[in-house]
Structure formats: C-alpha cells, structure tokens
Amino acid sequence: MTAPLLQAAAGATPTRRPVWFMRQAGRSLPEYRKVREGIPMLDSCFMPELLAEITLQPVRRHDVDAAILFSDIVVPLKAAGVDLDIVAGRGPVVAHPIRTAQDVANLPILEHEVEEVAQGIRIINEELTDAQTLIGFAGAPFTLASYLVEGGPSRNHETTKAMMHAEPALWHSLMERLTPTIIAFLRTQIEAGVEAMQLFDSWAGFLTERDYREHVLPYSQQIFAEVGNMGSAPVPRIHFGVATGELLPAMAEAGPDVVGVDWRTPLDTAARRIAQATGPKVLQGNLDPALLFAGEKVLAQEIARICEEADRAIEQGHALGHIFNLGHGVIPSTDPDAITRAVELIHQH
Helix, strand or coil, X not given: CCCHHHHHHCCCCCCCCCECCCCCCCCCCHHHHHHHCCCCHHHHHCCHHHHHHHXXXXXXXXXXXXXXXXXXXXXXXXXXXXCEEEECCXXXXXXXXXXXXXXXHHCXXXXXXXXXXXXXXXXXXXXXXXXXXXXXXEECHHHHHHHHHHCCCCCCCHHHHHHHHHCHHHHHHHHHHHHHHHHHHHHHHHHHCCCEEEEECCXXXXXXXXXXXXXXXXHHHHHHHXXXXXXXXXXXXXXXXXXXXXXXXXXHHCCCCEEECCCCCCXXXXXXXXXXXXXXXXXXXXXXXXHHXXXXXXXXXXXXXXXXXXXXXXXXXXXXXXXXXXXXCCCXXXXXXXXXXXXXXXXXX
C-alpha cells in the first residue's frame, strides 16, 4: 500500500486527502511536555528514543498521515560543531556571530552522519504503518545564515541584509559553506529511512524576489538537485517559507515537487502563480493556525474552503495535487482536541 501523502506528492489520486501539521510534534501536546520535562531542547534532538517518541505522539493522537521528524533547523550546525544553543523564550542563539571572511572560513562543515538522528528515524519507522509517511527536514541556507549572522532570531534581519548587499562576495562564500552541511544532514535522514523531506526557508519572506533570486535561489536549487539523487528512489521534496506569496514562483523554481503555501495566499491564487513559472506542482497548505481556536463551525467552513480552492486549482490544471497542512506551525497553546477534530474534518473531503 502506498501512503496517501506519497500518492498525492506524486500527482496521483490518494486514498484520502493527506494531512499533517507543521510543529504537530511539540508544545501543544501534554505528553510532549511530560517527556521533555527537564531536558534542554537541543539535547532532546540528539536522544534517539526521545526524538522518536516525540515524533510519533501526534501520529498516535491525531491520525495524521505523516510524522515530521522532531528536530530543529540548527541541529546540523550543532552536529558540525557550531557553538550555539536554543534559549527558552528566544530561540537559537549563536555564541560567535559570523561577520568576517575569517568567521566564514572557520565555520565547520558537517561531513559525517548524525548517528543519533539516524537511530531515531529507524525507531520511528518500526512503529509507522505503510499508510503513514515519515517526513525529514532541514533549514534552508538563507534562514540558517540569518541566525549565524544575526547571532539569533531577528525582527528585521538588518545585519544579514547589510552583508548580502554591502559584501556580496562574503555572503556567497557563507552560503557556499552552509549548503554542504544541509545536504549532509538530509543525506543522514534519507539513508536512515525518511520517505519525504521539507526544506524550511522560514525567513525568506523578508526578501524581495530580486534578492531571493540572486542571493538565495542557487543554493536551494543545489540542495533539491542533490536530494533528487539520494536513496534508492527519489523522495518527494517540499519547500516552504513564511510570508512568501510573492516568492512562490521563484521558490518553485528551486526544484521541489511540492510547494508549501502559507495562510496569507489562497491556494488557487498560489497555484496560478506557480504554474505560470514552472508548470503545475503539488500544493501543500494552508489553514491559518489561529483558526484552530475559532470553534468547530468556523474550522469546518475554512477547511472546506481550502479544499475547494485546491480542487479548483487541480481541475483547472494549475496544480497536480494537494496535501493539507497549516499555513505555518501549530501554536503552542492550541487545544489538541481541536487538532484531532481538524484532521477528522479534512479526511471527510
């Protein structure tokens, strides 16, 4: 039996409309808070049994069609030897931000398998059924570069953009050094048994399309091309960024099979933009995570609308298929029962 998500990602008609949610494994679940109690976030990403348990929790509870590997986009940097930590309430913080050519030259490159992650993937696959898919992921070069240059999360990415424009040679050398680490981390996951992958460019929406094409796109293209040659059979490749409605054509050109759409852009509108640039792709998305707080009547209406938009795009030849998801990650204070009910409603379409 082929899993519904893999059917949809291949442009085939799935046995049911597949759904998974970004950040489904995490803070919205009481069982997650219990197993993570007293364990730092980054440490938990390198504990095979724990990361497997956290990955599987939402699959057991919600009947989603895919598990998303519990990890963090800075895990490959940590595995390579970058001095960083995830600070509660703030996010990833880098001990020594990258600002000079020497800093870039000193940035370590991941050249080995991350065995703890590979072990966790093997544990996860022992429990998943043939109808369920395990999705691996990595952060895209621009988003990782922003953390490294800014030293942590940033509201404006001013230091990053300053380097990109004032010192373009330095910027490109940083991106060239980051890309092999991301590829190596994805290789660990694919060789260990993930069946699909998503490249998160979380902060790409802060860029103009011109800047994205010149300073970011070539490196994402390289990653998708390399992933396409990994494993015994190609895994579906998904690309997602936040507030990237204007960048969707360019992000589709990076080479994914599936384009994730955030909640700001209707799926049929997104499909037309993508199809004009690259031809039709499979769409993923795009319920506003805040609407999981709005009650079942609103939830049912919004899910129906999104499914109709996706189906219309498919009928018009602008999209090849649809994987339901949120238009961003699950908000930590979300009622888990609302997530479960949303999955039930989606599967009715």
